[in-house]
Amino acid sequence: MQIILDARRRSDVHWEGSSLFDQSVSAAATLTDIMIQQGNRVGMLVYGGNFLKWTVPCYGNVQRERILRTLADAEQGRHLVFEDLEYLPTDYFPPGSKLILISLLLPRDLRMLVALQRSGFPLLIISPNPNSVEQALLGSHPSVQFAARGANLERQLLLRNLRRAAVQVLDWDT
Numbered sequence: 001m002q003i004i005l006d007a008r009r010r011s012d013v014h015w016e017g018s019s020l021f022d023q024s025v026s027a028a029a030t031l032t033d034i035m036i037q038q039g040n041r042v043g044m045l046v047y048g049g050n051f052l053k054w055t056v057p058c059y060g061n062v063q064r065e066r067i068l069r070t071l072a073d074a075e076q077g078r079h080l081v082f083e084d085l086e087y088l089p090t091d092y093f094p095p096g097s098k099l100i101l102i103s104l105l106l107p108r109d110l111r112m113l114v115a116l117q118r119s120g121f122p123l124l125i126i127s128p129n130p131n132s133v134e135q136a137l138l139g140s141h142p143s144v145q146f147a148a149r150g151a152n153l154e155r156q157l158l159l160r161n162l163r164r165a166a167v168q169v170l171d172w173d174t
Helices: 020-037 060-073 107-118 130-138 142-164
Strands: 002-006 042-047 053-058 099-102 123-128 168-172
Touching: 002 020, 020 042, 020 060, 020 099, 020 123, 042 060, 053 060, 107 123, 107 142, 130 142, 142 168
Parallel strands: 002 042, 002 099, 099 123, 123 168
Antiparallel strands: 042 053
C-alpha cells in the first residue's frame, strides 16, 4: 500500500490558522495507523513540495514512526517539476501496488490519474473539497453563491470523469 500526499501549494485553502493541507496530513497519519495495525506494508510519498519525500513500504511500528516523521516534516512548496501529477514517480511503487492519493485535485490531474489506474495501480483518491471551505469563508453574497455553483459543477464533472475511469474517489467535506 502506498499513500501519496499532495503537497502542491497551488491546490490548498487556508483559514484561521489551518489549511486543507493540514487536514490531509492528519488523514494520511490516520490511514497509516489503520493500515499498519491491519498488518499491511505501507509506504509514503509526499509529492509536490520542493523535493520528493519517500518512505519505502514496510511493516510494523518502526515503519509507522518513519512515516509519521515524514508527515511531521511535510511542507507545501512550489516547484515547476512537481506542479503536475504527470511526474509522479511510479517507478517507486512495486507493480500492482494499491495507491491512496490524498489531494484536492486539479482539473489537469485527470489525464494522469486515469493513466495511472489503467496501468495496473488500483487507485483510491481521498479529496478534501475546497469549495465548501471557500464558500464558508467568502460568505453568502449572491455573487459568491453563483461562483460556488460554478465551482461545484466543475468539481462534480472532474469526480464523475474519474469514476467513469473506474477510479474510486471519496469527496471529503472536511
